[in-house]
Amino acid sequence: MDRPRILIASPAAAADNNGNWQTASRWARFLRGPYAVTVAGGWNVNDPAPDLLVALHARRSAQALASFKAAYPERPALLVLTGTDLYRDIDSVPEARASLDLADALVVLQEAGLARLPAPVRSKARVIYQSAPPLSPAPPATKRYVDICMIGHLRQEKDPQTFMRAAALVTTPGVRLLHIGGVLDPILEQAARDTAAATSRYRWLGPLPHARTRQRLKRCHAMVIASRMEGGANVIIEAVSSGVPVLASRIDGNVGMLGPDYAGYFDAGDAGALAALIERCVFDPDFDALLRRQCAARAGLFLPAAERALLTDLVDNLLPAPRTA
Known part of the structure; x- marks a missing residue:
């Protein structure tokens, strides 16, 4: 018997190098073997029909999900909800709200996400934390910066811009604020260039390979x-999995990742509070140690084996188990 076919519909491609693409790529690796997995930008009625559609993003994959369920209502579809889905689109975009009803199963990427779902669909949702392979922390060294x-x-x-404003408020010599990321908003690109010109401790490094x-x-x-909206950020996982503590805006998506009692929060948009946290984590060893302990306590949630197990269990329940010869 041929392996069941899974299509992961991802609005992001490898060139975007963002969280949605990392999720699509990682899930494809996890599922290949027992399943034949393809990643594509979408699906329409002229494409081969998978046995299971995995749609990333309720709004941006809404057309693919609606087309698939209209053509193959008996075949399952799984919808993965991102930050803009949970904290904006399902409240204001009818197509995104419709995706919740069309999907046979829903995935949110952190525990606080469940409360954002409408009560009628919450029973078909589950939490799957994303993951990253652990990296050994960098050895302590005497560094100039x-x-x-x-x-x-x-x-x-x-x-x-909250990160940029904080750079002008940090006063301790030797502390640098490095920003890694590409340009999606030319106004913010100009703000980054202006900040780098005015504030020597801020450096915008542009996009880098993963x-x-x-x-x-x-x-x-x-x-x-510093986000104002997150579904469950990959970068938090990659920091925790590398032994690097996180300073996070106090929004649901971050609290759902780090826990309600985490000590490293600041109010979204409050550059002064962020600057104070930066200074404290650099020069208060007890506070720095607390953040590291709290991050380490969450690290088990973000292991690849844990994510793979939850994902394969969900898929196995949506599809008949592959037969072996």
């Missing part, structure tokens, strides 16, 4: 995620 990084493309949802980004991250003292 203490680097704090932010990883995320220049777009409003990531709120890079492997290089992880290596740069593991050598940083801490990572900042």
Whole structure:
């Protein structure tokens, strides 16, 4: 018997190097073997029909999901919800809301996401934390600079300007704020260039390949995620999996990843509070140790084996088990 076919419909491609693409690529690796897996930008009625459609993003994959379920209502579809889905689109975009009803199963990427779903569809949702292979922390060394990084493309949802404003407020010599990410908003690109020109401790490094980004991250003292909207950020997982503590905006998507009692939160948009956290984590050893302990306590949630097990269990329940000869 041929292996069941799975199509992962991802609005992001490898060139985008963003969280949606990392999810699509990683899930394809996890599922290949027992299943024949393809990743594509979408699906329409002229394409070969998979046995299971995995749709990333309720709004951007809405057409693919609707077309598939109209043509093959008996075949299952799984919808993975992102930050803009959960915290914007399902409230304001009818196609995104319709995707919740069409899908046979829903996945949110952190525990707080369940509460954002309408009650009638919550029973078909489950949490699957994303994962990253652990990296050994960089060895302690005497360095000229203490680097704090932010990883995320220049777009409003990531709120890079709070990170830029914090760079002007940090006063301790030797602390650098490094921003890794490509341009999705030319206004923010200009803001990054202006900040770098005005504030020597801020450096915008532009987009870097994923492997290089992880290596740069593991050598940083801490990572900042300043987002106003997140579904379950890969960068948090990659920081925690590298032994790097996180300084995070206090939004549901980040609290669902790091836990409600995490000590490294600041209010979204509050550059002064972020600057104070940066100074504290660099020069208060007890606070730095607390953040590292709290991150380490969450690390088990983000192991590849855990994500693979939850994903394959879900898929196995949506599809008949592949037969072996």
